[in-house]
Amino acid sequence: MATVQPHVLLIDSYDSFAFNLAALVKKAIPDCTLHVIKNDSHTIQELLPSLSKFSAIVVGPGPGSPDIPTDIGVVCDIWKVANENLVPTFGVCLGQQSLGVENGATIHRLGTVKHGQVSVVKHTGTEIFAGLPDLKVVRYHSLHIRPKAGGEIEELAWSEDEDNGTIVMGVRHLSKPFWAVQYHPESILTDEGGLGIFRNFWKLASDWNTINRPHFRPQATLELSKSHVWPRVSKPYSANAANKTLGKVTFSTMEVPGLSVLRLCEFLGVNDESKRFVFLDSAAHPGQFSMIGCLNDDTAQFTHFVHENHIEESNAHSKVRHELGNKDVWTFFDEYREARKVVGGDRTVPFWGGFAGYLTYEAGFPPLGAGLKREDGHTAINHPDFNMVWVDRSIIVDIQNDKMWIQSLLPNDDAWIQETAQQISELPKGEIPVPTVAQGSSPVSFPDPEQYKTDVKRCQEFLFSGDSYELCLTGQTHITVPKEKTVPTWERYKILRGVNAAPHAGYLRLQPTTFLSCSPERFLSYSRSPGAVCELRPIKGTVRKMPHITREIAEEMLAGSRKEIAENLMIVDLIRHDLHNAVGENVVCSKFCGVEEYETLWQLVSVIEGSLPKDTPEDVDDSLGWEVLRRGLPPGSMTGAPKKRSVEILYNLEGFERGPYSGVFGYWCAGGGGDWSVTIRSVFLHDSEKNGDERWYVGAGGAITALSEPESELEETRVKLNGVLLGFGASS
């Protein structure tokens, strides 16, 4: 007789670590089917008829407090079901707090909150802790419980720290099959307190089911409305790529020693400011490829505002409005690219043509489920949320190896390739002069420093109350360039690049937006199918480079700092969750908190990689990167954790929309693969603020944790702003 797989219900309280938990549960109970619901998607009455079909329930962590109904949702009712409906249940963090509170425990704030902190946990060695040594675990909490003396909750584990004394880290219910821990078993830095605990839980749950639910049998299939089975990696629509004839990339390659990419841009028409232009510029180590889109009047540009239900497609001659109807914008782009999939390019080149452009911070709100209070019309800053062109012709330069590819997706385009190659071979060699800018030429309006420091403290209030573990607070700075001091935006880019060369730089002129970036941070890159691999590289932790700051000192200041490691760890855990959501189980952190050197800064960087299961159909693999963007924006390093609650808090607190700042820019290759950088250290100009005085805006911020000092946070934003301001003859 074939064995039927157990079904496990995971209740997510809108945490940014829930899919890490899903992956851990799946490791501990490999053959289980995991059904995921949100804590507010069902009432307990709706759940009751299905509960008896689950072998076990896992209640995840989350923002807020177990005694606030909108924070805890249906979780508080799970502990109160009648005996005949009991299901073995495991609670994590908020889950433990809820189990406690519903059984007479009192809830308290920690004297010193613990977010991304590692603690030693001692325990009884019984129940879920059976056979485990002392544990090293990660904590993300502001609240904790004290069980009622003589009540039903038995303490099983404790941490001991100088600031908070003894804190309960693990419990069980004396007469019901409920266990819970206060720490985060699913964190990357938690040791056997992760898998070991869940294996023990599964054994206890199975034993309990055998004794107390003798007639219980897992069902072959289990349908629960408003739930999904994790992992959910198929496309949300049916692909029609099968058997279609794929287009072919044509390309020519040549050695270009001494050729300046800036000169190449000028040859390709960047100086005509009335035309669109796309240049993704690996302007500094460790960048390798620079990409130029060779746009013309026929090039299709796509813009979309997230509060609207259409996409505008335009070129120099015409505009078309695509009504989205029930389709979401992500699917529109996915289908568009899939219909134009190409093969035959040089696989060492990451981009053969395809989509290039930017997505704003707010572009990530709808998939996240975060509310947007945008009024009819546009955002205050008016930049489209999706702004991309479809690049048919492109030039890629490998700046490390002085090699160039001229590529076209258009049929019969050899003549253009040959002619362009010929003209480029005749260009003069050597760098072109970079303009300089006079000091003091552009007045700057900074966020009010006192207000910023107050906002740091307001953020910390949300950290103390348990609503967030980390908040990336940002401010907006405006630079006004008086009409008589304006220079073409391309000149401005060259100045900026000269003072602040960055590996993920870029110049995008996608009307109405001009976008100049010196970003040091990659958000996501992904390789082509088959076997596409996604790589994310969050940066948290920044030190300004100065003569006395050697690598050793920078390492001490970053990798040796509890605060910096905690900030980085939180984002690593958040990104693992985003990736586990998109790819399922195959997620690894290949670098944890490495110190990397950039032109003007030292930064603490981690690398997380994910890939789909081996047997994934190619069309799903091709869309993987786009799906990771859909499920992973806004970038975790620009929000904080848990993401949804943190985004909502910041939206209210900052009081403005971030627009392109904090979003991503980059490309998605027509042959699969792509690369998106985090839009930081960047300036933006809207066409409506271009005639007369120019009004540029630039965002800057940093992660606020409970350990942050308002003054040093302010200083950190100044450091980040400075590189950009130098390009305007200003400084912070």
Ligand SMILES: C=C(O[C@@H]1C=C(C(=O)O)C=C[C@H]1O)C(=O)O
């Ligand atoms: C918020 C910014 O940067 C982000 C925050 C960082 C930090 O807190 O150390 C580092 C890089 C970015 O992820 C910014 O540059 O404006």
Ligand SMILES: NC(=O)CC[C@H](N)C(=O)O
């Ligand atoms: N990680 C969590 O579940 C946190 C629970 C609760 N919000 C606290 O801060 O204590």
